[in-house]
Structures are given as C-alpha cells and as structure tokens.
Amino acid sequence: KAAPLPAMASVDLRPELTCAICLHIFTDPVTVSCGHSFCRTCIGTAMDKQGMGEYSCPECMEKFRIKPELKRNLRLPSLCENHLSAHSKSAEHVLTEPTTSLENRKCSVHKKVLEYYCCEDAACICVSCRLDGEHRGHQVETLNEASEKKKEKLRNILQKLTSQREEAEERVQSLEVVKRQVRGKTAGETDRVTALIRDIKEKLEDLKKQVLGEITRQKEQVSLSISDLIQQLEIKKEELSRKIGDIEELCNMTNPVTVLQQQESDRADYCDTEDTERHDIKVHDVEDLDPCVPEASDILLDVNTAGDEVSVSEDLKTVFGSEIDHRRPERPERFQCPQILSTSSFSTGRHYWEMEGSDFGWWQVGVTYPSIKRKGGQSWIGDNNKSWCLSQFSNQYSVKHDRKEIQLPHSSSRHRFGIFLDYEAGRLSFYELCDPIKCLHTFTATFTEPLHTCFPNLSSGPSTRPDFADHLEEKQTESCNH
Missing domain, CATH: 2.60.120.920 (SPRY domain)
Known part of the structure; x- marks a missing residue:
C-alpha cells in the first residue's frame, strides 16, 4: 500500500483516480486488458449488460470476443483512499452513487462533465455551455442545488400524495365498516321477512282449511235436509198418484149413484193433500x-x-x-x-x-x-x-x-x-x-x-x-x- 500523497498532489491526480463509468474515485479498481481501469462493480455491471461476444471497453471502445479478465490494480487503491479521504473532510464535497453510463454525465455538445442546471431551459449543462455556449447569460445553478430544489418540490408533492393516500385508506376502512353493517342488516331483514312470509303462509293454510271445512259441513247439512225433503216428497208423490188413479177410476164410472156416493170422501182426501202440501217440513234456503x-x-x-x-x-x-x-x-x-x-x-x-x-x-x-x-x-x-x-x-x-x-x-x-x-x-x-x-x-x-x-x-x-x-x-x- 503506497504512502498517502499530499493534499495538492491528491487533487492533481483526481482525473487519474476517477472511474470513467461512475465518475467517482475508484473503489476496488481493476484493469481491463486494454489497460484502462474501472471500479470492479462498475465494469462488472457494464460487461453484464453487453451481449455475448460483443464486449467492449467503456472508455476506448476496444472490442473483445470473449469477456475480458479483470485484473486487480495494485497501485490505485491507496491513491483512491487518499483522494476520498481529502474529499470526505470537506462538507462541500458530495459523493454520489456510481453510474454505469458515462455518456449520461457528459455534455452532448462539448463532451465535458455536466456541472450546472439552466433554470430557463430546464437542462443540465457543462462549463462551456454556461460561458460560451447557448446558455450564456442564463440563470444557472449547480446540479446539487437544482437537484435539492427539485427534491424539495417532490417532497411536498410526496407529502400531499401520502396524505391523500391515507385519506383514501381511511375512506376504504370506513366503507368496509358500512359494507359489513349493510351485510348484517340485510341478513337480519332477510331472516325476518322469510319468517314473516312463512308465518303468513301457515295462517293462510289454516284459514283455507277452516273455510273449506265449514263449506263442506254446510254442504252436507243442506244436502241432508234436501234429501229428507226429497224422500218426503217421493212419499207424497206416491200418495198423490194413488189418489189420482182413484179419482180417474171414479171419473170413468157410468153409474151416477156410485159417483155421487164417493164425492164427499174424495173431497176430504183432496183437501188433506193441499193441507199437507202447505205444512211440509221447512228447509231453509241456501x-x-x-x-x-x-x-x-x-x-x-x-x-x-x-x-x-x-x-x-x-x-x-x-x-x-x-x-x-x-x-x-x-x-x-x-x-x-x-x-x-x-x-x-x-x-x-x-x-x-x-x-x-x-x-x-x-x-x-x-x-x-x-x-x-x-x-x-x-x-x-x-x-x-x-x-x-x-x-x-x-x-x-x-x-x-x-x-x-x-x-x-x-x-x-x-x-x-x-x-x-x-x-x-x-x-x-x-x-x-x-x-x-x-x-x-x-x-x-x-x-x-x-x-x-x-x-x-x-x-x-x-x-x-x-x-x-x-x-x-x-x-x-x-x-x-x-
């Protein structure tokens, strides 16, 4: 492990100690066969994303048919630690997460690292864009300042969205309670109505039996009375037929003496018939x-x-x-x-x-x-x-x-x-x-x-x-x- 470098020397060596992928000081540096060094994690991730037989160096773009072997760089680790130590002592230096794409951190026009944010055009720019490019004279902020401002806005939006989500959750819980109450009430009403209808059906059935039974009883009562009357009328009809025969026989007699002798008794019999007819057993009408x-x-x-x-x-x-x-x-x-x-x-x-x-x-x-x-x-x-x-x-x-x-x-x-x-x-x-x-x-x-x-x-x-x-x-x- 090499001895620590002076602070000035560490600063001067920063480009040499910076990973071309994450743009940060090397962490566990390794070297590709073309001679360029990268963080082991950064180059490993970059290689994994490339297709089989199409491997290339992210810095010089040299192509390899097979995945190149990564060799540990024995001199760079000590230099990286010294450089990171100098940055960690300053609160103004902010370390960011490694990136796998170097192009995302470079200006597409000047090929320099993006350091500023143009507020008017809402774009990330480099030093050249700010001093000599199309963003000259525009209001700019450092990337960290612009990022923090955006994060603050996002945090406010997040707070509102979180509050709305909590309200939605409370509303869902409230509706679930109402839903359970409705289920309970409808179940109770269903049981009550079912029992009521069942009771009504039973009472209607009992009433039906009672009414039909009474109708049957009255029918039998009337039928019996009518049968008795029919029997008496049949007897009367036979008696009347007998008397009619006697009277017809009397009417056919040629001897006037015999006819006259029978007249009084026949009149009595005829009157008795009328009287009997008037005093028949009374049967009530329907x-x-x-x-x-x-x-x-x-x-x-x-x-x-x-x-x-x-x-x-x-x-x-x-x-x-x-x-x-x-x-x-x-x-x-x-x-x-x-x-x-x-x-x-x-x-x-x-x-x-x-x-x-x-x-x-x-x-x-x-x-x-x-x-x-x-x-x-x-x-x-x-x-x-x-x-x-x-x-x-x-x-x-x-x-x-x-x-x-x-x-x-x-x-x-x-x-x-x-x-x-x-x-x-x-x-x-x-x-x-x-x-x-x-x-x-x-x-x-x-x-x-x-x-x-x-x-x-x-x-x-x-x-x-x-x-x-x-x-x-x-x-x-x-x-x-x-």
Missing part, C-alpha cells in the same frame, strides 16, 4: 247459511253529523237517544233530526257489516247518500230517494225507501243484524243473525253516490252498536227477494 268469515271490525260514527238529541259513546261505536239537547255547534253536515252517519263510506266493491239494536224502543238502520238533506221532513232516512232503511217497532220489521214502506212477515226474534252491500250489482240486503241466518229483505237499485251507514234514533236508550268488516266476500249470502 241464503240462510251461516257464513264462515273472520270477526267483523268496527264502524266509527261521525259526531259532526249527529243531531242535538243524539248521544255518542267515547269510542264512537254506540249511539244513544237522549232527552238532553247537546246544543252542538252548527255545521252544514249536521242533522236537525236525531240521526247520525258513519265516518266511512262505500263507493265500490262488496261490503258486510253488523249492528246490534236495543232491546226496547223503535229504531232504524240503513244507508244513505251524503247528499241527503240535513233539515226538514226529507232528512229522515227512508223518506227520500237517497236512502234505504230497515225499521223495527213492536217486534215487527219494515223496510222503507222514498217514503214507500213495506211491512215484512218476519217477527223480531233477535237484536243483532247483518247488512250486505254489493255496490256494482246494486244490491242491499238485511239479515237477522239467528241460527240459521234469516234474510229479511233485499233492495235493488243503481247506486250513483258513495253510501254511508245511517242510524236514526227514534226513542231514548241505547240504540245501535255497529261492527264492520270490509271486503269480506265470503260473508255474502245468496240473494233473497221480498
């Missing part, structure tokens, strides 16, 4: 079948239509006759007579509701258009062409429309009634809810306005308590005509 439907819900009463002599319960389901004048505020829809309408109305479809009358007094129930008069004689239900009603007085029924009243043959036995409305068909039927159900009367009309339930109160005391079931077509009974 319309008297007890309907199989759910329990009815409620109709509410509209207090704004109630007359001053009508009292209404707090739950708006019961109307009472009252001797007290309530002196309610005047309203266009309020009746002057003791009468009240329901809040709901029907303008389409089939509807069924029930009401319960008082055990005493005189009461009415029916339906009316909302355009019914509220004052005067024609404001009473049944006394105009806008309303239809059923009345009960002294245990006798009557129906009334447009002042035309019909007395019904039925006697009152129950105080609970059903009302069925088929708006499109124009049918309004009243039923007494006995066992079996009895159809009292059916009105037929062409309805042109919505229909409200109407409850006149003609005597004091509890009058009506309405219950309502909407769209229960199963509760319809067959038509009855009176």
Whole structure:
C-alpha cells in the first residue's frame, strides 16, 4: 500500500483516480486488458449488460470476443483512499452513487462533465455551455442545488400524495365498516321477512282449511235436509198418484149413484193433500247459511253529523237517544233530526257489516247518500230517494225507501243484524243473525253516490252498536227477494 500523497498532489491526480463509468474515485479498481481501469462493480455491471461476444471497453471502445479478465490494480487503491479521504473532510464535497453510463454525465455538445442546471431551459449543462455556449447569460445553478430544489418540490408533492393516500385508506376502512353493517342488516331483514312470509303462509293454510271445512259441513247439512225433503216428497208423490188413479177410476164410472156416493170422501182426501202440501217440513234456503268469515271490525260514527238529541259513546261505536239537547255547534253536515252517519263510506266493491239494536224502543238502520238533506221532513232516512232503511217497532220489521214502506212477515226474534252491500250489482240486503241466518229483505237499485251507514234514533236508550268488516266476500249470502 503506497504512502498517502499530499493534499495538492491528491487533487492533481483526481482525473487519474476517477472511474470513467461512475465518475467517482475508484473503489476496488481493476484493469481491463486494454489497460484502462474501472471500479470492479462498475465494469462488472457494464460487461453484464453487453451481449455475448460483443464486449467492449467503456472508455476506448476496444472490442473483445470473449469477456475480458479483470485484473486487480495494485497501485490505485491507496491513491483512491487518499483522494476520498481529502474529499470526505470537506462538507462541500458530495459523493454520489456510481453510474454505469458515462455518456449520461457528459455534455452532448462539448463532451465535458455536466456541472450546472439552466433554470430557463430546464437542462443540465457543462462549463462551456454556461460561458460560451447557448446558455450564456442564463440563470444557472449547480446540479446539487437544482437537484435539492427539485427534491424539495417532490417532497411536498410526496407529502400531499401520502396524505391523500391515507385519506383514501381511511375512506376504504370506513366503507368496509358500512359494507359489513349493510351485510348484517340485510341478513337480519332477510331472516325476518322469510319468517314473516312463512308465518303468513301457515295462517293462510289454516284459514283455507277452516273455510273449506265449514263449506263442506254446510254442504252436507243442506244436502241432508234436501234429501229428507226429497224422500218426503217421493212419499207424497206416491200418495198423490194413488189418489189420482182413484179419482180417474171414479171419473170413468157410468153409474151416477156410485159417483155421487164417493164425492164427499174424495173431497176430504183432496183437501188433506193441499193441507199437507202447505205444512211440509221447512228447509231453509241456501241464503240462510251461516257464513264462515273472520270477526267483523268496527264502524266509527261521525259526531259532526249527529243531531242535538243524539248521544255518542267515547269510542264512537254506540249511539244513544237522549232527552238532553247537546246544543252542538252548527255545521252544514249536521242533522236537525236525531240521526247520525258513519265516518266511512262505500263507493265500490262488496261490503258486510253488523249492528246490534236495543232491546226496547223503535229504531232504524240503513244507508244513505251524503247528499241527503240535513233539515226538514226529507232528512229522515227512508223518506227520500237517497236512502234505504230497515225499521223495527213492536217486534215487527219494515223496510222503507222514498217514503214507500213495506211491512215484512218476519217477527223480531233477535237484536243483532247483518247488512250486505254489493255496490256494482246494486244490491242491499238485511239479515237477522239467528241460527240459521234469516234474510229479511233485499233492495235493488243503481247506486250513483258513495253510501254511508245511517242510524236514526227514534226513542231514548241505547240504540245501535255497529261492527264492520270490509271486503269480506265470503260473508255474502245468496240473494233473497221480498
């Protein structure tokens, strides 16, 4: 190892100690067969990048068919260490990473090492470019100064990009939390809806079995009654055939004495036949079948239509006759007579509701258009062409429309009634809810306005308590005509 050189000598020898590839002081110098020296790492990397059989010296460009053998330079290492030691003692000297391409560090015009950066043209230049070349007089900086400024800008950009990336990561994490929450909620809703639909299906199946079972029971009941009647009618038919034969035989007799002697007994037999026919066992019509439907819900009463002599319960389901004048505020829809309408109305479809009358007094129930008069004689239900009603007085029924009243043959036995409305068909039927159900009367009309339930109160005391079931077509009974 050679002795250290003086500082001046070290500086003078710098070109000789500089690797032509990395432009830095040699590190582990080796020599190629052409005589030029390089850092072992630099020349090794350069040779590795060259193709097979196309090796060349980076400095003199001498070509070699085979990869040249690298020989260690025994004199240069000591000189390189001394030179690097002198540079390391000065803070102004900055050592850079080795480069494998010398051309990247030289000016393409003057073939000198690039040392400056032209700020105006944004280009790296050499000393000649700055003093005599096209960049003369331009604002220039050393490469290290320009590089540090650019690095500072890049660090600012990097800081912003890093901040944006962190925000994006936080947003992704937040969205992942929301995604997990949505999955949990949808899974819960799916289970709830599935269970609900399953429960509905089970209830519908139970209702189906109940309704079909009731229909079957009623069919068998009616069929049995009809079979009994058919059997009795067959017996009657045989008896009538026998009597018809006897009478025909009597009519064919030529002896008047015999005919006259048989006349009285034949008349008695004939009368007995008529009487028997009139007193046959009664079989209820199909319309008297007890309907199989759910329990009815409620109709509410509209207090704004109630007359001053009508009292209404707090739950708006019961109307009472009252001797007290309530002196309610005047309203266009309020009746002057003791009468009240329901809040709901029907303008389409089939509807069924029930009401319960008082055990005493005189009461009415029916339906009316909302355009019914509220004052005067024609404001009473049944006394105009806008309303239809059923009345009960002294245990006798009557129906009334447009002042035309019909007395019904039925006697009152129950105080609970059903009302069925088929708006499109124009049918309004009243039923007494006995066992079996009895159809009292059916009105037929062409309805042109919505229909409200109407409850006149003609005597004091509890009058009506309405219950309502909407769209229960199963509760319809067959038509009855009176």
